[in-house]
Amino acid sequence: MSRLPALIGYWDCDLRNVLANDAYVDYFGFTPQQARGRHMREVIGETVYALNLPYIQGALSGEEQLFERTLIDRHGVTRYTQASYLPDIVDGEVRGFYVQVTDVSARVEAERARDEAIRLFEISMANAPFGKVVMTTSARILQINPALCTMLGYDAKDLLGRDFRELIHPEDRPFADIDLRRLQDRSVQQVSSERRYLRCDGTTMWMQRNAVLVPGAYGGEDVVVAQFQDATARRHAEAELARLALTDPLTGLLNRHAFTEHVDQSRDAHPDAPAGVVFIDLDGFKCVNDTHGHAAGDMVLVHAANVLRTRVEGRHSAYRMGGDEFVVLCLDTSAEEVEALAEAIRYSLTGTYPIQAGRVVLSASVGWTRGATDDIDALLRTADADMYRQKPKLRRKGDRDAVAPPEDGPYRG
Structure with a gap:
């Protein structure tokens, strides 16, 4: 019994010790011989005795007791224990009770650590x-x-x-x-x-x-x-930055960088598909800047961009390349459709433009081409050259009435 790690004892009805093992030395400083015959209050101490008294009385009344108690042993170490009082009943009479006290400090510490982790979580x-x-x-x-x-x-x-x-x-x-x-x-x-x-x-x-x-x-x-x-905010900011990188800040149209990117995307998706390019230049725009100022020139460009939006939809997209030069990219479109779109744009952009000082009248020179997208610069040069060939023709025709107007509404190709 003395080898057991638990504290084992037996107390009679007068609460005098009859049996104790060596664990009493570690807990209370009494050897089994020293504890024998002593009152329980003297062995376990006044404080612990007062705390345990309800359980002692319960055991003496014949009821088994199970409870936990925190003890400080003779070395000053705090121990968390589980105590069991088992009544010794003979012929219906309680003669005393057995005591077993087990050190559960490791379990209690683990539970406290768990509870603390849960609390922190x-x-x-x-x-x-x-x-x-x-x-x-x-x-x-x-x-x-x-x-x-x-x-x-x-x-x-x-x-x-x-x-x-x-x-x-x-x-x-x-x-x-x-x-x-x-x-x-x-x-x-x-x-x-x-x-x-x-x-x-x-x-x-x-x-x-x-x-x-x-x-x-x-x-x-x-x-x-x-x-x-x-x-969300960062995503929206990134999307706005991406949009600004591809957008002309004055007119809101797509810019030259966007044009190059869209051509590359189209070529990657459909390497053998031709594309149409419409090149647009506003005749007399420099004169507007020189005569009425750059603010008036900006109003002309914004108006031209708004007109392009109404004419260019569906498979086509409009871009401001810089200055008064605009380009329309036409995908999945025949040469006849590109030519018809170019004529519709020329007609729509030739006429009166509002400015702060009143109105100005401008004409649009429009050239077009259609071909493979493997050399987009060559397509742009061809459309640009075609546009310059149109300028003498337009001057000979004199005004927009020389050209029959297309039906109203956006050109969808």
């Missing part, structure tokens, strides 16, 4: 400035923090238990499913992405997501812990 979830969610590997939401609820516009009670994939934009769900399968089969431990999500009001937002697999964390099952940061 809950604090982190509740106060994190970014969104956090814990879900099963089938995407069922187990926990979701206030920050993510705020971003998505939901109350937590409306999301708990739901499939998180329902919150992902439908076009992005297939990619999210791929990430989830990779976590499910443990081919990866962590995934990152930036995707669109649906708010409660139906609007779309962008979020940066990092997710990690935590094996066996939920009743032995794997869980996924993910954190989210709102990337």
Whole structure:
């Protein structure tokens, strides 16, 4: 009995010690011989005795007692113990009770560490400035923090238990499913992405997501812990910067860089498909700048761009190349359609332009060509040369009435 790590003893009805093992030395400083015959109060101390008295009385009344007690042993070490008082009943009479006290400090410390980890996790979830969610590997939401609820516009009670994939934009769900399968089969431990999500009001937002697999964390099952940061503002800013990089700031038309990019995209998608190019120049524009100032010239360019928008739609796109030069790119269009579009544009851009000082009358010189896109500079030069060949013809015709007007509305090819 003395070899047992637990404290073992027997106390009679007068609370005198009858039996004690060597563990009493470590706990209370009494050897078994010293403890024998002594009152329990003297052995375990007045404070512990007062705390244990209700359990002592319960044992003497014939009821088994089980409780936990914190003790400070003779070395000053705090021990967390579990005590058991077992009544000794003979012929229906309680003769005394057996005592067993087991040191459960390791278990208590582990439980406290666990509880502290849970508390810190809950604090982190509740106060994190970014969104956090814990879900099963089938995407069922187990926990979701206030920050993510705020971003998505939901109350937590409306999301708990739901499939998180329902919150992902439908076009992005297939990619999210791929990430989830990779976590499910443990081919990866962590995934990152930036995707669109649906708010409660139906609007779309962008979020940066990092997710990690935590094996066996939920009743032995794997869980996924993910954190989210709102990337909507940055995405919109990037989109605006990309738009500005391809847009002429004065007229709002696409610029020369956009023209080159779109030709390259068309050639990559359809290498053998020809493209039509319409080159436009405003005759007399320099005179407007010289006579009325650059502000008037800007008004003329903006008006010309607005006219082009009404004439160029569908498979075609308009660009300001610089100064008073504009280009229209025509895809999937015959030579006859390109020529008809060029004539419609010439007619639409020849006429009266409003400026601050009144109005000015300008004509448009328009040239066109159609050919392979492997040398777009050659196409531009050919269209430009054709435009200059049109200038003497237009001067001989004299005014816009020399050309029959096309039907109203945008030219769609």
